[in-house]
Amino acid sequence: MADKSxxxxxxMEKIVSLCKRRGFIYQSGELYGGLNGCWDYGPLGVELKRNxxxxxxxxxxxxxxxxVGLDGAILTMPQVLxxxxxxxxxxxxxxxxxxxxxxxxxxxxxxxxxxxxxxVCPGQSEKCQxxxxxxxxxxxxxxxxxxxxxxxxGATAYLRPETAQSIFVQFRNVVxxxxxxxxxxxxxxxxxxxxxxxxxxxxxRSREFEQMEIEYFCRPxxxxxxxxxxxxxxxxxxxxxxxxxxxxxxxxxxxxxRAFYSKKTYDIEYEFPFGLQELEGVAYRTxxxxxxxxxxxxxxxxxxxxxxxxxLLPHVVEPSAGCDRTVLAMICxxxxxxxxxxxxxxxxxxxxxxxxxxxxxxxAGIFPxxxxxxxxxxxxxxxxxxxxxxMTVFYDEGGAVGRRYRRQDEIGTPFCITADFDSIGxxxxxxxxxxxxxxxxxxxxxxxxxxxxxxxLLERIR
RNA sequence: GCGGGUGUAGCUCAGUGGUAGAGCGCCACCUUGCCAAGGUGGAUGUCGUGAGUUCGAAUCUCAUCACCCGCUCCA
Numbered sequence: 001m002a003d004k005s006x007x008x009x010x011x012m013e014k015i016v017s018l019c020k021r022r023g024f025i026y027q028s029g030e031l032y033g034g035l036n037g038c039w040d041y042g043p044l045g046v047e048l049k050r051n052x053x054x055x056x057x058x059x060x061x062x063x064x065x066x067x068v069g070l071d072g073a074i075l076t077m078p079q080v081l082x083x084x085x086x087x088x089x090x091x092x093x094x095x096x097x098x099x100x101x102x103x104x105x106x107x108x109x110x111x112x113x114x115x116x117x118x119x120v121c122p123g124q125s126e127k128c129q130x131x132x133x134x135x136x137x138x139x140x141x142x143x144x145x146x147x148x149x150x151x152x153x154g155a156t157a158y159l160r161p162e163t164a165q166s167i168f169v170q171f172r173n174v175v176x177x178x179x180x181x182x183x184x185x186x187x188x189x190x191x192x193x194x195x196x197x198x199x200x201x202x203x204x205r206s207r208e209f210e211q212m213e214i215e216y217f218c219r220p221x222x223x224x225x226x227x228x229x230x231x232x233x234x235x236x237x238x239x240x241x242x243x244x245x246x247x248x249x250x251x252x253x254x255x256x257x258r259a260f261y262s263k264k265t266y267d268i269e270y271e272f273p274f275g276l277q278e279l280e281g282v283a284y285r286t287x288x289x290x291x292x293x294x295x296x297x298x299x300x301x302x303x304x305x306x307x308x309x310x311x312l313l314p315h316v317v318e319p320s321a322g323c324d325r326t327v328l329a330m331i332c333x334x335x336x337x338x339x340x341x342x343x344x345x346x347x348x349x350x351x352x353x354x355x356x357x358x359x360x361x362x363x364a365g366i367f368p369x370x371x372x373x374x375x376x377x378x379x380x381x382x383x384x385x386x387x388x389x390x391m392t393v394f395y396d397e398g399g400a401v402g403r404r405y406r407r408q409d410e411i412g413t414p415f416c417i418t419a420d421f422d423s424i425g426x427x428x429x430x431x432x433x434x435x436x437x438x439x440x441x442x443x444x445x446x447x448x449x450x451x452x453x454x455x456x457l458l459e460r461i462r
Numbered sequence: 463g464c465g466g467g468u469g470u471a472g473c474u475c476a477g478u479g480g481u482a483g484a485g486c487g488c489c490a491c492c493u494u495g496c497c498a499a500g501g502u503g504g505a506u507g508u509c510g511u512g513a514g515u516u517c518g519a520a521u522c523u524c525a526u527c528a529c530c531c532g533c534u535c536c537a
Contacts, residue, residue: 013530021473021487027528033510034528086537138537161537197463197535205536259537274531343499350498369495398489402497409497421495436496443497 012273015335016202022411037199037207044411047361049327053189056212060187067185068178072166075157083296084165138194159193167215168289171301183218201274203324210323217314226317227284231266234319242356243333247271261288270329280321287313353412357461363391365408365416371397375424414440
């Protein structure tokens with residue numbers, strides 16, 4: 001498929017439709033009309049997302065000895081988010097002008113010159129139709145503690161707007177309990193919540209979303225170098241989950257556009273059908289976070305370096321990936337339509353999700369060539385029994401085998417195993433005990449002894 | 463949040479005031495000896511939701527919810 005079609009907006013509609021039809025992603029609360037900005041993962045979607053999260057965890061935590069994990073609470077004390085700057089700092093009251101369609105800070109009315117219609121600029125014309133000032137704090141707030149008394153509303157808590165803060169707040173405990181030494185990282189995968197003004201683009205901007213973050217602590221002099229190293233590591237990761245480097249763009253966020261605490265930020269962007277959008281930010285956050293928590297909590301968060309006998313506040317590099325966004329990118333990247341000849345030689349469209357095998361929700365379809373063959377069915381059931389502890393497989397005997405192949409193509413199953421008459425020795429002893437393995441992308445087949453199936457597959461899905 | 467568009471079967475859609483439809487898909491059986499073959503039968507809808515107008519509303523009006531596009535926003 002030509003690259004250009006991957007940014008075709010009509011492509012997105014087909015992908016959304018496929019996601020619902022095959023059980024990847026549904027609108028949340030659809031039965032009751034739907035909840036804006038929220039999505040549910042169906043049977044195949046949850047497998048895909050788990051594959052991504054588990055691979056990320058394996059690569060970044062389990063296969064490294066310098067990164068440990070954390071799973072922080074979602075409910076967060078106000079003090080934490082006051083210190084981080086999330087409470088209060090980003091909540092300027094804003095007004096909209098219905099005449100010129102502009103949005104302005106409420107305390108700056110009369111100081112703007114409207115770009116569209118200077119003569120009817122807010123605060124400068126009787127024609128201005130201004131909305132009431134509104135707060136734009138994007139955090140969800142709730143109350144902790146059960147109470148039927150409305151006057152006693154309990155203590156305020158926030159749903160965390162990012163996973164990062166629980167890592168900084170638990171920094172001391174992790175250092176004290178896990179024998180980590182600089183440089184080291186703390187990794188977390190989990191839900192975060194932002195009350196976005198305008199959720200858009202399917203799951204891309206949701207109000208409830210999952211992040212995969214590492215806070216990598218280091219000596220101050222190593223921060224910039226490690227930021228570059230993490231950028232490369234993260235680009236390799238995307239390649240490993242099926243998003244080629246050529247489809248990713250790296251934005252070196254210029255001065256003035258970075259968050260105020262960041263000395264260096266790279267955005268990793270993917271060419272979605274709806275445009276170039278961020279998948280991950282790799283940000284050098286200096287010692288800002290540990291600094292503010294040390295100050296607000298009034299407790300030292302310094303690290304004692306045994307080698308240099310020096311006490312220091314570590315700097316941090318943060319590769320922060322959007323999990324749902326990456327899942328969406330994997331689906332967009334995998335989606336393909338191909339013209340292939342059918343049994344009668346007529347050209348028809350084959351829809352195929354070309355997932356990296358390690359990400360595919362189902363690893364192998366298992367089919368008897370003919371359902372009526374008891375020997376083939378029995379052989380397939382045995383193969384299913386052997387493979388199932390190791391991977392997701394799907395047994396299917398409905399309809400013709402060609403249809404079953406196409407069904408698996410559409411959900412991205414990389415391999416289909418078929419037991420035929422040769423497999424059960426009906427055409428002679430040579431091929432008895434072998435099956436065909438059909439490849440999703442090429443539609444070509446290999447023939448393998450049943451005993452070799454498990455290692456053959458494991459090698460290709462790891 | 464502003465402006466525009468769209469909501470009818472799982473999906474794609476037809477249906478402009480008078481009994482709720484098609485294609486594909488799905489399920490069962492038959493057929494099927496490797497790429498969405500064919501046959502027979504079957505299930506599925508408070509027409510997004512709620513009000514209003516009307517003898518009668520999928521259809522007209524209003525409100526509301528959701529999705530899409532363009533702005534806006536994105537610590």
